[in-house]
Amino acid sequence: MTGPRPLPGRSLQARLTVFYAxxxxxAGIVVLAIVTIPLAGIQSTIxxxxxxxxxxxxxxxxxxxxxxxxxxxxxxxVLIPIAVGGGWFVAGRFLRPLRAIxxxxxxxxxxxxxxxxxxxxxxxxLTELGHILDDLFARLEASFNAQRHFVANASHELRTPLAxxxxxxxVTLADPxxxxxxxxxxxxxxxxLGEHQERLVQALLALATSERGVTRWDTLxxxxxxxGVLVSRRDPATQKGINLAEHLTPAVTAGDPRxxxxxxxxxxxxxxxxxxxxxHIHVTTQxxxxxxxxxxxxSGPVVPEDQLQRLFQPFQRLSPGRNNHAGHGLGLAIxxxxxxxxHATLTTTARSQGGLTVTVRFAPRLPPYRRDxxxxxxxxxxxxxNQQVKTHADGHRPTPHQAQTE
Amino acid sequence: xxxLVVEDFEVLARSIGTGLRRExxxxxxxxxxxAAYDRLAVTRYDVVILDRDLPGVHGDEICRQLADNxxxxxxxxxxxxxxxxxxxxxxxxxxDDYLPKPFAFAELVARVxxxxxxxxxxxxxxxxxxxxxxxxxxxxxxxxxRRLELSPKEFALLExxxxxxxxxxxxEELLERVWDEAADPFTSAVKHTVHRxxxxxxxxxxxxxxxxGGYRIGSx
Numbered sequence: 001m002t003g004p005r006p007l008p009g010r011s012l013q014a015r016l017t018v019f020y021a022x023x024x025x026x027a028g029i030v031v032l033a034i035v036t037i038p039l040a041g042i043q044s045t046i047x048x049x050x051x052x053x054x055x056x057x058x059x060x061x062x063x064x065x066x067x068x069x070x071x072x073x074x075x076x077x078v079l080i081p082i083a084v085g086g087g088w089f090v091a092g093r094f095l096r097p098l099r100a101i102x103x104x105x106x107x108x109x110x111x112x113x114x115x116x117x118x119x120x121x122x123x124x125x126l127t128e129l130g131h132i133l134d135d136l137f138a139r140l141e142a143s144f145n146a147q148r149h150f151v152a153n154a155s156h157e158l159r160t161p162l163a164x165x166x167x168x169x170x171v172t173l174a175d176p177x178x179x180x181x182x183x184x185x186x187x188x189x190x191x192x193l194g195e196h197q198e199r200l201v202q203a204l205l206a207l208a209t210s211e212r213g214v215t216r217w218d219t220l221x222x223x224x225x226x227x228g229v230l231v232s233r234r235d236p237a238t239q240k241g242i243n244l245a246e247h248l249t250p251a252v253t254a255g256d257p258r259x260x261x262x263x264x265x266x267x268x269x270x271x272x273x274x275x276x277x278x279x280h281i282h283v284t285t286q287x288x289x290x291x292x293x294x295x296x297x298x299s300g301p302v303v304p305e306d307q308l309q310r311l312f313q314p315f316q317r318l319s320p321g322r323n324n325h326a327g328h329g330l331g332l333a334i335x336x337x338x339x340x341x342x343h344a345t346l347t348t349t350a351r352s353q354g355g356l357t358v359t360v361r362f363a364p365r366l367p368p369y370r371r372d373x374x375x376x377x378x379x380x381x382x383x384x385x386n387q388q389v390k391t392h393a394d395g396h397r398p399t400p401h402q403a404q405t406e
Numbered sequence: 407x408x409x410l411v412v413e414d415f416e417v418l419a420r421s422i423g424t425g426l427r428r429e430x431x432x433x434x435x436x437x438x439x440x441a442a443y444d445r446l447a448v449t450r451y452d453v454v455i456l457d458r459d460l461p462g463v464h465g466d467e468i469c470r471q472l473a474d475n476x477x478x479x480x481x482x483x484x485x486x487x488x489x490x491x492x493x494x495x496x497x498x499x500x501x502d503d504y505l506p507k508p509f510a511f512a513e514l515v516a517r518v519x520x521x522x523x524x525x526x527x528x529x530x531x532x533x534x535x536x537x538x539x540x541x542x543x544x545x546x547x548x549x550x551x552r553r554l555e556l557s558p559k560e561f562a563l564l565e566x567x568x569x570x571x572x573x574x575x576x577x578e579e580l581l582e583r584v585w586d587e588a589a590d591p592f593t594s595a596v597k598h599t600v601h602r603x604x605x606x607x608x609x610x611x612x613x614x615x616x617x618x619g620g621y622r623i624g625s626x
């Protein structure tokens with residue numbers, strides 16, 4: 001907050017009034033001029049020595065041009081306050097909805113994002129502005145709510161293991177009879193909790209990075225990325241008795257290699273984590289028409305159709321509860337964010353026999369000139385991202401185990 | 407004192423349980439809302455330590471029901487969200503106290519004890535009967551100025567009897583309040599602990615056995 005601003009007052013209404021009154025006043029003068037100038041001419045056309053025979057017309061002396069001029073001048077002077085008053089009233093009437101918009105908008109910006117302007121009839125330029133502002137407030141509210149929800153969830157996910165770690169250590173240290181075995185097992189548990197926290201922070205970072213958007217467009221082959229990721233995933237899969245099969249054909253596209261690797265790693269980790277013992281995972285990459293397609297199919301628990309969308313929101317899991325073996329509920333959110341950053345399409349189907357089929361369809365590889373154009377545009381739009389583009393270009397290619405997974 | 411810990415993060419739940427048991431409390435642990443309901447239905451707890459974000463039944467719902475049923479259990483809410491709105495909301499649901507995570511274990515113990523003091527009728531911080539003085543917070547017992555060394559169970563049993571001076575407390579109730587659910591209901595643990603407690607308290611004997619009733623400290 002920058003402190004109270006000086007009130008705008010009614011300067012617009014005053015200006016409109018002055019404008020209106022001046023207009024009327026000028027119109028009056030013009031009318032007067034139009035009337036008076038011909039009259040001045042008439043005066044000279046009356047022949048000298050033959051005064052108008054008033055008796056003939058029977059209209060009396062009449063009023064002369066001079067009297068007419070004075071009368072009009074008085075009328076003009078009287079017109080000024082009437083014009084100012086009328087102008088003030090009319091301007092006030094038309095500005096009333098605008099004042100309502102200002103007052104409500106002020107209240108809304110003070111923190112009541114749930115308020116709306118709700119301008120009714122008549123439909124005019126101002127009500128249209130009101131509707132546009134209402135839409136804007138609705139979107140802002142939704143986005144703030146999502147943000148608040150995310151922060152609350154993140155703080156919950158971070159604080160609970162911290163509380164666990166602290167209590168574990170405090171209780172163990174306070175035990176006067178603690179022997180080496182007790183201390184050792186407490187330390188091992190503390191380490192596991194630490195690793196859990198580390199993975200969570202990494203996943204949060206990966207999500208933040210992917211939501212920032214793509215900072216470099218490199219040509220890459222999805223088949224190679226998948227092969228790289230699978231190297232470090234075979235052992236965990238084998239330990240759980242999961243059959244990990246792949247069918248990889250060249251699928252060349254453009255994108256940020258780190259983000260795409262994170263997408264692939266999270267999809268496969270998710271498929272391993274939410275699977276049956278003796279289940280299976282099938283990964284395919286292929287070029288289908290103009291598109292490049294990655295598909296991961298896995299067995300696992302049955303996912304209700306109405307829960308599918310929820311799973312791609314941060315911190316949403318199919319089964320509630322936290323423990324060290326389940327994920328943090330960020331894996332599919334990262335997949336979703338990376339997909340959106342690459343303007344790819346994500347299709348998820350819940351298999352009737354259990355498990356999921358996730359398909360990511362990338363746009364075809366952009367021709368080199370298009371990529372240059374895209375990068376040029378990015379540079380001109382966001383000069384601060386220049387640095388990142390450069391660092392990435394100078395930097396190393398990510399190795400499979402560096403992929404940030406949930 | 408009988409305490410129920412409802413918390414879905416297993417390491418935290420287990421550590422709280424271990425720590426509180428060492429403080430002489432009888433602690434049960436529930437890892438989700440449904441298990442908490444089952445335990446609350448059969449046992450009268452003095453204090454319930456309740457995590458808010460629980461799988462199964464939400465912590466808020468459990469808290470609301472406890473308050474609606476005018477349950478004698480005092481509720482200490484544990485939660486990761488510590489904004490003022492959250493605290494106000496939690497206390498508005500009927501919680502007696504609120505502790506944001508992460509917390510110091512010593513504070514948790516102090517708050518649980520403070521809640522237990524708010525039993526009906528309220529208990530003083532130090533329990534006194536005749537020449538026996540028991541300080542629950544510092545875990546000290548004196549008889550005629552002489553300090554006694556009691557085991558956690560003996561201490562908790564004496565605390566239970568001193569909290570109701572002159573009233574007869576049955577062996578079943580002592581078993582429920584001092585031992586946790588792992589105790590065998592047909593055990594003679596109460597009898598043996600009373601026996602040892604009497605020996606440590608010395609003469610004249612203060613714990614009176616009421617036939618077909620239970621035990622009593624102080625004149626009826």
